[in-house]
Amino acid sequence: MKKIIQLASVVSLVLSTCSLSWAQSNYPIKPLVLINPYAPGGPTDLISRVMARGLSDQLGQSVIVENKAGGGASIGASFVAKAPPDGYTLLMGTSAAHVVTPMATSVPYDGLKSFEFIGIICNVPNILTVHPSVKVDNLKDFVALAKSKPGLLSYGSAGMGSSPHIGAEMFKYKAGIEMTHIPYRGAGPAITDMIAGSVPVGMLNISVVQQYVKNGQLKALAYASSKRSPTLPDVPTFTEAGLPGFVSGSWYSLAAPANTPSAVIDKLAKAFAAVQNSAEFQAAMTLQNGEIIYLNRAETSKFLQDDAKAMQDLIKSTGMKLLD
Numbered sequence: 001m002k003k004i005i006q007l008a009s010v011v012s013l014v015l016s017t018c019s020l021s022w023a024q025s026n027y028p029i030k031p032l033v034l035i036n037p038y039a040p041g042g043p044t045d046l047i048s049r050v051m052a053r054g055l056s057d058q059l060g061q062s063v064i065v066e067n068k069a070g071g072g073a074s075i076g077a078s079f080v081a082k083a084p085p086d087g088y089t090l091l092m093g094t095s096a097a098h099v100v101t102p103m104a105t106s107v108p109y110d111g112l113k114s115f116e117f118i119g120i121i122c123n124v125p126n127i128l129t130v131h132p133s134v135k136v137d138n139l140k141d142f143v144a145l146a147k148s149k150p151g152l153l154s155y156g157s158a159g160m161g162s163s164p165h166i167g168a169e170m171f172k173y174k175a176g177i178e179m180t181h182i183p184y185r186g187a188g189p190a191i192t193d194m195i196a197g198s199v200p201v202g203m204l205n206i207s208v209v210q211q212y213v214k215n216g217q218l219k220a221l222a223y224a225s226s227k228r229s230p231t232l233p234d235v236p237t238f239t240e241a242g243l244p245g246f247v248s249g250s251w252y253s254l255a256a257p258a259n260t261p262s263a264v265i266d267k268l269a270k271a272f273a274a275v276q277n278s279a280e281f282q283a284a285m286t287l288q289n290g291e292i293i294y295l296n297r298a299e300t301s302k303f304l305q306d307d308a309k310a311m312q313d314l315i316k317s318t319g320m321k322l323l324d
Contacts, residue, residue, distance in 0.1 A: 027087055027264050031062040034090045037076025037097050039069040041188025042158055043124055043205035043288065047252050048092045050284045051121060054275030059267070063090075069185040072161040073097035074107045081109035085257040087264035091115065093253035099308045100161035103315075112308070115255040117300050118268050121276070122290040125225035125249040126167045127206040127235065129218040131197045139222045139241035146177035154180040155201035156190035166314075167224060167248030168203035173318045174243060194218060205250055206232065207288035224248040229289050251293065251307070253300070269297060 032055070036048040045067065052063040068076035077097040083089035091097070093115070102111035128139070134153075136142045146153055157165040160183045172179055182199050184190040187208045193199045195217050202209070202218070210231055212218040222241040223229050238246035254272055256265065275281050276292055285292055295303055 025263065027267055028059050028061045030088065031064055032059070032088050032090060034063050034065050034092055035076045035080050036065055036067045036092045037069060037073035037094070038067065038158060039184070039186030039188050040067050041191070041208070042186040043207040043250065044092055044094065044158075044186070044252065045188070046207060046288060047121060047124075047290065050281060051092070051254065051275060054278055054281050055268075055271050058271035058274050065092075069159075071107075072101035072104070072159055074101045074105075074109075077101075077111075078108050080255070081114040081257055083257050085116075085260040087256055087260050087268060089257065090118075090268075091253075091255045093117075093255045094250060095163055095166070095307060095311070096159065096161040098253070098255075098304065099311050100166065103308070103311060104161055112304055114258050116258055116260045116265050117297065117304065118254040118256065118265065119272050119276075119297070119300050120293040120295050120303055121252040121254060122285055122292045123249045123251045124205045124207050124288060124290050125223060125229070125247070126164050126203050127209055127213075127223050127229075127232075128171065128221045128238075129194070129202050129204070129209055129213060130221060131194060131200045132216070132219055133197050134200050134219070136221070137219070139236075139238065139243065142221055143175045143177055143242075146175070146179060150178040151180055153201055154182050154199050155203060156182045156184055156194055156199040157203060158187040158190060158205075159183050159185060163248065163250035164203045164205065166311075170248060170314070170318070171203065171238075171243070171246065174246060203248070207290065210289075222246075231287070231289060249291075251303075253304075265297075 034048055034052050036044050038044045048065045052065050056063045068079050073094055073096040080089055080091035098111040136145055155168050187204050194202045206229055213220045220235040222238045223235045224238055224247050226247055
């Protein structure tokens with residue numbers, strides 16, 4: 001009887017191993033979920049949906065975008081970190097999810113070690129905008145206004161630790177001004193309040209702000225890139241506007257839970273590269289001012305390590321507070 005039980009256990013193990021091997025070699029056999037750790041309507045949402053469509057075309061399965069916002073992107077990141085490592089739950093990652101929030105507070109995951117990174121998607125520069133009620137038309141006058149009212153102007157961002165938050169804090173430090181931070185659960189809610197005038201200033205990705213600048217609902221003062229935006233060519237860079245060398249933007253990544261099988265990651269990486277090189281994706285990134293970043297997995301790892309080191313150096317040199 002003991003031998004029969006042992007034989008049954010061996011057979012069960014062999015069948016389980018064969019089943020797992022079959023599932024990996026035939027991956028994907030069901031729809032995937034792509035977690036966006038921010039609220040709908042923001043740049044992360046836009047990029048998530050473009051990437052999801054591309055991955056769906058490449059993998060032959062639906063890729064469904066789900067929003068799990070809050071906690072400086074840690075809620076969505078934690079959900080993916082704890083998901084089964086089978087390649088069916090992915091994260092649209094940002095510096096906030098992987099670097100800033102884990103550095104600033106206790107989270108139930110390691111920003112880098114809890115994930116298998118498939119690649120860096122792109123970088124989208126930030127842009128400083130104000131409500132029309134703010135009676136300034138250029139960066140110099142805005143800085144003068146802020147200095148005359150220290151702490152009285154408030155600015156909205158996509159959330160604690162987000163690139164727009166970090167960018168705005170860098171701007172405050174370099175310009176020598178004080179503003180009050182109003183964090184949101186994504187750029188979408190922040191824009192709503194900015195248009196209403198309840199939050200007069202915003203530092204957000206250009207991709208979700210540009211339409212409101214074009215129709216006059218917001219005024220753009222300076223673009224945080226080394227060159228002007230092709231979609232808002234009349235807006236000067238920060239360097240042109242009087243703050244030399246100031247650049248700020250959001251990078252976006254695609255990641256799976258740690259310990260996802262290498263065969264699955266390889267398939268995802270191949271699909272990811274095909275999406276980045278597709279005409280549809282490149283056209284969408286051009287419209288959103290997204291600067292596509294082409295890196296292999298080893299280069300992606302170095303990119304993330306470098307970003308974490310740069311953030312540590314920035315906090316040390318400026319005394320920046322990541323949590324209000």
